[in-house]
Amino acid sequence: APGKPSRVFFALWPDARVAKRLDELGAEAHAECGGRRTRCETLHLTLAFIGDVSPQRLAELIAVGNEVRNDREATSFTLRLDLLGSWRHNRIVWAGAQSCPAPLAGLVERLNGALEAADFAVERRPFAPHVTLLRKAHTQVSTRCVDPIDWPVDGFVLVESVQTSTGAHYRTLREWRAGK
Ligand code: 2AM
Numbered sequence: 001a002p003g004k005p006s007r008v009f010f011a012l013w014p015d016a017r018v019a020k021r022l023d024e025l026g027a028e029a030h031a032e033c034g035g036r037r038t039r040c041e042t043l044h045l046t047l048a049f050i051g052d053v054s055p056q057r058l059a060e061l062i063a064v065g066n067e068v069r070n071d072r073e074a075t076s077f078t079l080r081l082d083l084l085g086s087w088r089h090n091r092i093v094w095a096g097a098q099s100c101p102a103p104l105a106g107l108v109e110r111l112n113g114a115l116e117a118a119d120f121a122v123e124r125r126p127f128a129p130h131v132t133l134l135r136k137a138h139t140q141v142s143t144r145c146v147d148p149i150d151w152p153v154d155g156f157v158l159v160e161s162v163q164t165s166t167g168a169h170y171r172t173l174r175e176w177r178a179g180k
Pocket of ligand 1: 009044045046049092123131132161
Protein backbone atom coordinates (compact mmCIF):
# COMPACT_ATOMS: atom_id res chain seq x y z
CA ALA A 1 0.00 0.00 0.00
CA PRO A 2 1.43 3.40 -0.91
CA GLY A 3 2.69 5.69 1.80
CA LYS A 4 2.65 3.27 4.70
CA PRO A 5 5.79 1.36 5.60
CA SER A 6 5.81 -2.41 5.34
CA ARG A 7 7.60 -4.64 7.79
CA VAL A 8 8.61 -8.27 7.78
CA PHE A 9 8.83 -11.06 10.29
CA PHE A 10 9.29 -14.83 10.54
CA ALA A 11 6.23 -16.64 11.83
CA LEU A 12 4.37 -19.88 12.26
CA TRP A 13 1.15 -19.79 10.27
CA PRO A 14 -1.66 -22.11 11.40
CA ASP A 15 -3.57 -24.38 9.03
CA ALA A 16 -7.32 -23.80 8.64
CA ARG A 17 -8.29 -26.16 11.46
CA VAL A 18 -5.97 -24.58 14.01
CA ALA A 19 -6.88 -21.07 12.83
CA LYS A 20 -10.57 -21.89 13.35
CA ARG A 21 -9.91 -23.11 16.89
CA LEU A 22 -7.93 -19.98 17.65
CA ASP A 23 -10.65 -17.84 16.11
CA GLU A 24 -13.23 -19.48 18.39
CA LEU A 25 -11.03 -18.78 21.39
CA GLY A 26 -10.73 -15.20 20.11
CA ALA A 27 -14.53 -14.89 20.02
CA GLU A 28 -14.75 -16.12 23.59
CA ALA A 29 -12.04 -13.72 24.72
CA HIS A 30 -13.71 -10.86 22.85
CA ALA A 31 -17.01 -11.43 24.66
CA GLU A 32 -15.09 -11.02 27.89
CA CYS A 33 -12.56 -8.31 27.07
CA GLY A 34 -13.80 -6.34 24.06
CA GLY A 35 -11.20 -4.78 21.80
CA ARG A 36 -10.36 -5.65 18.20
CA ARG A 37 -10.14 -9.28 17.14
CA THR A 38 -7.38 -10.57 14.90
CA ARG A 39 -9.08 -11.73 11.71
CA CYS A 40 -9.06 -15.51 11.36
CA GLU A 41 -6.88 -15.48 8.23
CA THR A 42 -4.25 -13.33 9.94
CA LEU A 43 -3.80 -15.33 13.15
CA HIS A 44 -0.12 -16.26 13.54
CA LEU A 45 2.74 -16.73 15.96
CA THR A 46 5.74 -14.45 15.48
CA LEU A 47 9.13 -16.18 15.69
CA ALA A 48 11.36 -13.21 14.93
CA PHE A 49 10.34 -9.66 14.15
CA ILE A 50 12.61 -7.85 11.69
CA GLY A 51 10.94 -4.56 10.78
CA ASP A 52 11.49 -2.58 7.60
CA VAL A 53 13.95 -4.02 5.09
CA SER A 54 15.31 -3.05 1.68
CA PRO A 55 14.86 -5.44 -1.28
CA GLN A 56 18.53 -6.37 -1.01
CA ARG A 57 18.22 -7.26 2.65
CA LEU A 58 15.13 -9.29 1.80
CA ALA A 59 17.34 -11.69 -0.18
CA GLU A 60 19.49 -12.06 2.92
CA LEU A 61 16.42 -12.91 5.00
CA ILE A 62 15.51 -15.64 2.54
CA ALA A 63 19.06 -17.00 2.91
CA VAL A 64 18.51 -17.01 6.69
CA GLY A 65 15.32 -19.03 6.23
CA ASN A 66 17.06 -21.48 3.90
CA GLU A 67 19.81 -22.02 6.43
CA VAL A 68 17.43 -22.65 9.31
CA ARG A 69 15.09 -24.89 7.31
CA ASN A 70 17.89 -27.37 6.75
CA ASP A 71 17.42 -28.57 10.31
CA ARG A 72 14.39 -30.83 10.17
CA GLU A 73 13.96 -31.23 13.93
CA ALA A 74 13.66 -27.52 14.42
CA THR A 75 10.76 -27.20 11.98
CA SER A 76 8.59 -30.23 12.71
CA PHE A 77 6.88 -30.49 16.10
CA THR A 78 3.55 -30.08 17.86
CA LEU A 79 2.80 -26.86 19.66
CA ARG A 80 0.09 -27.15 22.30
CA LEU A 81 -1.67 -23.84 22.93
CA ASP A 82 -3.45 -24.19 26.25
CA LEU A 83 -3.34 -20.76 27.89
CA LEU A 84 -5.30 -17.57 27.53
CA GLY A 85 -3.71 -14.45 28.92
CA SER A 86 -3.23 -10.75 28.42
CA TRP A 87 -0.60 -8.07 28.70
CA ARG A 88 -1.40 -4.78 30.30
CA HIS A 89 1.37 -2.77 28.62
CA ASN A 90 0.06 -3.28 25.07
CA ARG A 91 -3.53 -4.34 25.84
CA ILE A 92 -3.16 -7.58 23.93
CA VAL A 93 -5.07 -10.74 24.74
CA TRP A 94 -3.23 -13.84 23.54
CA ALA A 95 -3.22 -17.61 23.27
CA GLY A 96 -0.06 -19.16 24.64
CA ALA A 97 1.54 -22.36 25.83
CA GLN A 98 2.18 -23.66 29.34
CA SER A 99 5.33 -25.20 27.98
CA CYS A 100 7.32 -24.04 24.99
CA PRO A 101 8.39 -27.13 22.99
CA ALA A 102 12.19 -27.43 22.83
CA PRO A 103 12.15 -27.49 19.00
CA LEU A 104 10.27 -24.18 18.97
CA ALA A 105 12.78 -22.58 21.31
CA GLY A 106 15.50 -24.07 19.10
CA LEU A 107 13.92 -22.70 15.93
CA VAL A 108 13.78 -19.19 17.39
CA GLU A 109 17.35 -19.52 18.62
CA ARG A 110 18.54 -20.61 15.17
CA LEU A 111 16.66 -17.81 13.48
CA ASN A 112 18.08 -15.23 15.86
CA GLY A 113 21.58 -16.66 15.45
CA ALA A 114 21.39 -16.55 11.66
CA LEU A 115 19.82 -13.08 11.74
CA GLU A 116 22.54 -11.78 14.02
CA ALA A 117 25.24 -13.29 11.77
CA ALA A 118 23.65 -11.42 8.86
CA ASP A 119 23.65 -8.18 10.87
CA PHE A 120 19.96 -7.90 11.55
CA ALA A 121 18.89 -6.49 14.90
CA VAL A 122 17.46 -9.32 16.99
CA GLU A 123 15.11 -9.41 19.94
CA ARG A 124 16.94 -9.39 23.27
CA ARG A 125 13.95 -10.15 25.44
CA PRO A 126 13.14 -13.79 26.18
CA PHE A 127 10.91 -15.38 23.55
CA ALA A 128 7.28 -15.40 24.71
CA PRO A 129 5.40 -17.56 22.18
CA HIS A 130 1.91 -16.16 21.70
CA VAL A 131 -0.84 -15.68 19.15
CA THR A 132 -2.46 -12.27 19.49
CA LEU A 133 -6.24 -12.70 19.58
CA LEU A 134 -7.31 -9.19 20.61
CA ARG A 135 -5.78 -5.75 20.47
CA LYS A 136 -6.92 -2.71 22.47
CA ALA A 137 -8.74 -4.97 24.90
CA HIS A 138 -10.93 -3.08 27.38
CA THR A 139 -10.22 -5.49 30.22
CA GLN A 140 -7.48 -7.94 31.12
CA VAL A 141 -7.81 -11.63 31.84
CA SER A 142 -5.97 -13.54 34.52
CA THR A 143 -3.90 -16.15 32.74
CA ARG A 144 -5.91 -19.37 32.63
CA CYS A 145 -5.83 -22.81 31.07
CA VAL A 146 -8.09 -23.42 28.09
CA ASP A 147 -9.06 -26.45 26.05
CA PRO A 148 -5.72 -27.31 24.37
CA ILE A 149 -5.24 -26.56 20.69
CA ASP A 150 -2.64 -28.92 19.23
CA TRP A 151 -0.88 -27.20 16.35
CA PRO A 152 1.10 -29.52 14.09
CA VAL A 153 3.99 -27.33 12.95
CA ASP A 154 5.91 -28.40 9.88
CA GLY A 155 7.49 -25.21 8.65
CA PHE A 156 7.61 -21.46 8.95
CA VAL A 157 7.06 -18.38 6.81
CA LEU A 158 8.50 -14.97 6.10
CA VAL A 159 5.66 -12.48 6.02
CA GLU A 160 5.27 -8.85 5.04
CA SER A 161 2.88 -6.79 7.12
CA VAL A 162 1.22 -3.77 5.55
CA GLN A 163 -0.65 -1.40 7.85
CA THR A 164 -3.87 -0.03 6.42
CA SER A 165 -6.89 1.75 7.88
CA THR A 166 -8.63 -1.63 8.20
CA GLY A 167 -5.77 -3.20 10.14
CA ALA A 168 -2.68 -5.18 9.27
CA HIS A 169 -2.65 -7.12 6.03
CA TYR A 170 -0.14 -9.89 5.53
CA ARG A 171 1.56 -11.31 2.49
CA THR A 172 3.61 -14.48 2.61
CA LEU A 173 6.93 -13.78 0.94
CA ARG A 174 8.38 -17.27 1.37
CA GLU A 175 7.43 -20.53 2.99
CA TRP A 176 9.79 -23.22 4.27
CA ARG A 177 8.53 -26.74 4.89
CA ALA A 178 10.32 -29.27 7.07
CA GLY A 179 12.70 -31.39 5.03
CA LYS A 180 11.51 -30.00 1.71
P1 2AM B 1 2.16 -8.88 18.68
O1 2AM B 1 1.08 -9.69 18.05
O2 2AM B 1 2.52 -9.31 20.04
O3 2AM B 1 1.90 -7.40 18.56
C1 2AM B 1 3.36 -8.38 13.18
O4 2AM B 1 3.29 -7.11 13.66
C2 2AM B 1 3.81 -9.34 14.23
O5 2AM B 1 5.10 -8.96 14.73
C3 2AM B 1 2.90 -9.41 15.43
O6 2AM B 1 2.74 -10.77 15.78
C4 2AM B 1 3.60 -8.64 16.51
O7 2AM B 1 3.47 -9.15 17.78
C5 2AM B 1 5.04 -8.76 16.11
N1 2AM B 1 5.75 -7.55 16.45
C6 2AM B 1 5.43 -6.31 16.07
N2 2AM B 1 6.35 -5.43 16.50
C7 2AM B 1 7.25 -6.13 17.19
C8 2AM B 1 8.44 -5.79 17.89
N3 2AM B 1 8.90 -4.54 17.94
N4 2AM B 1 9.11 -6.78 18.48
C9 2AM B 1 8.67 -8.04 18.43
N5 2AM B 1 7.57 -8.41 17.78
C10 2AM B 1 6.86 -7.48 17.16
